[in-house]
Amino acid sequence: MTLTRAFEKLRDAGLIVPLVPHPLPHPIPPHLRLHEHCSYNQIQGHDTERCAVLHHAVQDLIDLGLFNLSGPSVTTNPLPTHSTHVEDLVQSTWDVEAIDLGLGDRPREFETMSHFTF
Secondary structure (H helix, E strand, C coil): CCHHHHHHHHHHHCCCCCCCCCCCCCCCCCCCEEEEEECCCCEEECCHHHCHHHHHHHHHHHHCCCCCCCCCCCCCCCCCCCCCCCCCCCCCCCCHHHCCCCCCCCCCCCCCCCCCCC
């Protein structure tokens, strides 16, 4: 699960709220990415996926047992059973005469490589 999705789920569940936005520093540091926006900090400068503060907040909720990132479990939600029978998946009846090699109508003699010494 992405950090953005975790934030959305936690926000919707009322376990986390976006921070109050603060003004950008002046002068603006060169490492800030002004084209990116963080939904948790509500500021420009980094993407929600790169938000260290959000990462720590989510980790704290996980450590407290209030949030679980694990996906579906094969124990609680197993895959459907599948048949183990293989029926007519491949027909292995090759007819060499029926293969079109693009040689025309005339049969062609192929030379063996027996005259080569390896």
